Amino acid sequence: MSEARTVIINVSARHVHLSPAHVEALFGPGYQLTVKKELMQPGQFAAEETVAVIGPKGSFPKVRVLGPARGASQVEISATDARTLGIPAVVRLSGNIAGTPGVILEGPKGRVELTEGVIVAARHIHMTPADAAKYGVTDRQVVRVKTNGGRPLTFDDVIVRVRDDMALEMHIDTDEANAAGIKDGDIGEILL
Amino acid sequence: MSEARTVIINVSARHVHLSPAHVEALFGPGYQLTVKKELMQPGQFAAEETVAVIGPKGSFPKVRVLGPARGASQVEISATDARTLGIPAVVRLSGNIAGTPGVILEGPKGRVELTEGVIVAARHIHMTPADAAKYGVTDRQVVRVKTNGGRPLTFDDVIVRVRDDMALEMHIDTDEANAAGIKDGDIGEILL
Numbered sequence: 001m002s003e004a005r006t007v008i009i010n011v012s013a014r015h016v017h018l019s020p021a022h023v024e025a026l027f028g029p030g031y032q033l034t035v036k037k038e039l040m041q042p043g044q045f046a047a048e049e050t051v052a053v054i055g056p057k058g059s060f061p062k063v064r065v066l067g068p069a070r071g072a073s074q075v076e077i078s079a080t081d082a083r084t085l086g087i088p089a090v091v092r093l094s095g096n097i098a099g100t101p102g103v104i105l106e107g108p109k110g111r112v113e114l115t116e117g118v119i120v121a122a123r124h125i126h127m128t129p130a131d132a133a134k135y136g137v138t139d140r141q142v143v144r145v146k147t148n149g150g151r152p153l154t155f156d157d158v159i160v161r162v163r164d165d166m167a168l169e170m171h172i173d174t175d176e177a178n179a180a181g182i183k184d185g186d187i188g189e190i191l192l
Numbered sequence: 193m194s195e196a197r198t199v200i201i202n203v204s205a206r207h208v209h210l211s212p213a214h215v216e217a218l219f220g221p222g223y224q225l226t227v228k229k230e231l232m233q234p235g236q237f238a239a240e241e242t243v244a245v246i247g248p249k250g251s252f253p254k255v256r257v258l259g260p261a262r263g264a265s266q267v268e269i270s271a272t273d274a275r276t277l278g279i280p281a282v283v284r285l286s287g288n289i290a291g292t293p294g295v296i297l298e299g300p301k302g303r304v305e306l307t308e309g310v311i312v313a314a315r316h317i318h319m320t321p322a323d324a325a326k327y328g329v330t331d332r333q334v335v336r337v338k339t340n341g342g343r344p345l346t347f348d349d350v351i352v353r354v355r356d357d358m359a360l361e362m363h364i365d366t367d368e369a370n371a372a373g374i375k376d377g378d379i380g381e382i383l384l
Contacts, residue, residue, distance in 0.1 A: 079370035080272050091342060091373065123343070146348075150283060151315070156344040178271035179371035181283065 005190035011177040020069040026107025033067040052106040057086025092119040126166035144191040150181025197382035203369040218299025225259040244298040249278025284311040318358035336383040342373025
């Protein structure tokens with residue numbers, strides 16, 4: 001067998017991406033997000049800012065905003081979180097939000113009612129075209145990833161996302177991390 | 193290949209098993225648990241009674257008690273729940289509670305401080321000796337289970353528990369169910 005196709009796994013806790021208009025609606029006119037910590041994906045950062053995410057049955061008072069601002073606001077939660085909020089858990093790839101549930105966001109300067117945009121992110125691996133060539137995979141290919149955390153399992157439906165501005169990294173949500181006993185930085189093996 | 197080794201998967205939400213002494217401490221002298229719903233495992237039931245589970249950082253006000261009363265009290269939660277409560281998530285087989293975290297239980301008539309007994313249940317399959325013979329497995333054998341829910345995955349470390357008074361059933365927690373997109377009654381396939 002050839003060299004193992006390894007990938008760093010990082011765990012996405014619940015977080016919010018905001019459109020520029022929603023940054024202003026929640027934090028005030030002309031407001032710009034503040035970088036708290038650079039993330040592994042180039043240009044992406046955890047912001048100092050948090051918002052409240054309010055559902056029909058429950059809410060989370062301080063959900064981290066990720067920057068920079070992007071085209072459409074999107075809230076990424078776990079299926080456990082969806083139950084707490086009282087909304088359906090709809091598994092989608094990031095950016096594919098048509099017909100997904102909405103939620104209310106509240107910041108220090110205002111509220112926004114999202115009519116859609118709340119997703120449970122489908123597990124995925126970011127990589128560059130060079131990584132993809134090396135590993136013999138293509139954009140949108142579905143692969144398996146074997147993990148070896150405290151509760152070993154093999155994810156059977158992991159979507160590969162290839163783009164020039166991406167770094168090699170697998171993203172799973174907190175339910176998946178808990179089910180696998182995985183923590184940030186653990187290594188998975190891509191199986192074809 | 194021979195016939196598939198299928199198993200019904202049921203999802204264990206957080207719940208509490210109580211010793212007879214703790215039933216009385218929480219619900220009053222001479223109190224007996226009331227059957228709300230029979231479970232798949234023979235003689236086991238969800239009780240009408242609930243207790244509050246109180247940790248250093250958070251609590252759950254109404255956690256279902258499962259009956260009948262047993263030797264030692266045990267609280268079964270997900271790793272997500274452990275984080276909410278503010279205690280470590282310790283994965284153990286049911287009954288193996290030495291050195292696990294404690295928690296406070298509160299009922300209508302009193303409080304109990306458990307010094308240990310809070311576990312994240314290791315995923316497992318119950319079966320009779322006849323099932324085990326048919327499937328070619330033995331007590332405590334570790335098997336894999338392939339699932340085909342909304343987010344397919346294969347659990348790599350599932351413990352077989354064989355006993356005369358058990359029915360063929362796999363138990364996973366809510367994090368695992370959410371990671372796999374599984375609901376009660378879904379079917380898994382045991383892989384050896």
